[in-house]
Amino acid sequence: MASETTQTHDTPKVQELYLAIEMSQSEWKLAFTIGLGQDPRLRNLVARDLGGLLEEIELSKKRFGLGKQVVVRSCYEAGRDGFYLHRYLQAQGVSNLVVDSASIEVNRRFRRAKTDRLDAGKLLSMLVRYHQGERKVWSVVHVPKPEEEDQRQLHRELMALKKERTHHINRVKGLLASQGVTLEIRSDFQAQLESLRVWDGTPLGTRLQARLSREYIRYQLCKEQIRELEALRLDCIRHAEGPAMDQVRQLLRLKGIGVNSAWLYVMEFFSWRAFRNRRELGALAGLTPTPYQSGESARERGISKAGNQPVRAIAIEIAWAWLRFQPASQLSQWYQDRFAHGSSRVRRIGIVALARKLLVALWRYLETGQPPQGAIMSNP
Numbered sequence: 006m007a008s009e010t011t012q013t014h015d016t017p018k019v020q021e022l023y024l025a026i027e028m029s030q031s032e033w034k035l036a037f038t039i040g041l042g043q044d045p046r047l048r049n050l051v052a053r054d055l056g057g058l059l060e061e062i063e064l065s066k067k068r069f070g071l072g073k074q075v076v077v078r079s080c081y082e083a084g085r086d087g088f089y090l091h092r093y094l095q096a097q098g099v100s101n102l103v104v105d106s107a108s109i110e111v112n113r114r115f116r117r118a119k120t121d122r123l124d125a126g127k128l129l130s131m132l133v134r135y136h137q138g139e140r141k142v143w144s145v146v147h148v149p150k151p152e153e154e155d156q157r158q159l160h161r162e163l164m165a166l167k168k169e170r171t172h173h174i175n176r177v178k179g180l181l182a183s184q185g186v187t188l189e190i191r192s193d194f195q196a197q198l199e200s201l202r203v204w205d206g207t208p209l210g211t212r213l214q215a216r217l218s219r220e221y222i223r224y225q226l227c228k229e230q231i232r233e234l235e236a237l238r239l240d241c242i243r244h245a246e247g248p249a250m251d252q253v254r255q256l257l258r259l260k261g262i263g264v265n266s267a268w269l270y271v272m273e274f275f276s277w278r279a280f281r282n283r284r285e286l287g288a289l290a291g292l293t294p295t296p297y298q299s300g301e302s303a304r305e306r307g308i309s310k311a312g313n314q315p316v317r318a319i320a321i322e323i324a325w326a327w328l329r330f331q332p333a334s335q336l337s338q339w340y341q342d343r344f345a346h347g348s349s350r351v352r353r354i355g356i357v358a359l360a361r362k363l364l365v366a367l368w369r370y371l372e373t374g375q376p377p378q379g380a381i382m383s384n385p
Contacts, residue, residue, distance in 0.1 A: 173221075249271055259381075308357055
């Protein structure tokens with residue numbers, strides 16, 4: 006009797022090489038594996054040695070008996086090194102992920118071991134789990150294009166300069182206060198220093214005067230650079246072409262939306278991020294609620310604050326301005342009906358809710374061209 010032959014249509018499993026990179030200033034820790042349950046192959050590499058990184062990948066292919074065309078999947082945590090390594094790996098045919106470090110799960114023990122070796126191993130196991138279907142194991146950072154990343158430099162430098170300007174002012178005032186002196190910082194500050202007297206009528210110390218003078222010069226330099234950047238930004242809004250500038254000008258048509266907020270919203274969010282829904286938008290701004298429910302205990306712990314801090318801060322400012330300049334809009338009426346008659350704490354809670362709703366409304370306005378209901382458009 007002839008034996009029956011059973012045909013199968015199983016396809017051979019495609020092998021993959023997984024690589025996790027733990028980065029520091031002087032050294033990178035590399036961890037390689039081909040799947041869960043495999044001991045990782047650990048290697049040390051001088052930081053930013055891109056040629057050495059490719060060599061280690063090839064050596065790992067030989068170590069695990071993989072072919073030249075095997076799929077290589079890698080990851081590293083977002084941080085100071087930015088996205089240049091991601092772009093380099095992608096150019097070399099490596100499928101790379103940049104991971105939000107705050108989303109990586111950690112042991113909850115009060116004291117736990119932490120080394121670069123352990124961190125690399127943790128990243129590696131999570132990378133394998135992610136590619137095997139556990140998509141919620143961490144949050145993947147959306148990497149901007151080089152030109153999109155470059156367009157964020159102007160407003161970020163401007164924010165840094167404004168903080169530095171405040172630091173210089175506070176330092177000058179603090180030094181003067183230590184001598185019992187208060188002085189308005191004006192353009193004639195240098196001349197005023199010579200005539201200042203402390204409590205007993207004696208002049209300020211010569212070294213203190215010199216320090217205050219140098220501090221004032223740095224303050225003036227910050228002011229000048231801020232003026233230059235603001236002028237450059239205004240010139241871009243008036244004359245530059247491109248989708249991002251069109252979105253900035255579109256937001257500026259709404260009464261109550263100023264240059265700072267329109268520019269920040271577009272360059273940080275709307276010009277290059279593809280939001281799928283309003284929940285994703287609110288989460289990225291850190292404006293989503295964080296409920297706590299366990300057994301019979303249930304309470305609200307406020308917003309997550311896990312997103313973009315500058316956008317979240319400007320969203321709150323815009324919400325207050327919206328109440329002032331758009332009192333007849335549907336959103337303002339919603340706030341007035343629900344929160345305006347409550348305590349100051351209730352009003353502050355309400356303004357966060359308004360900021361989230363307004364952020365979503367502005368996103369839809371840029372996507373569809375339909376302004377928030379009842380909003381007044383400013384004069385062109």
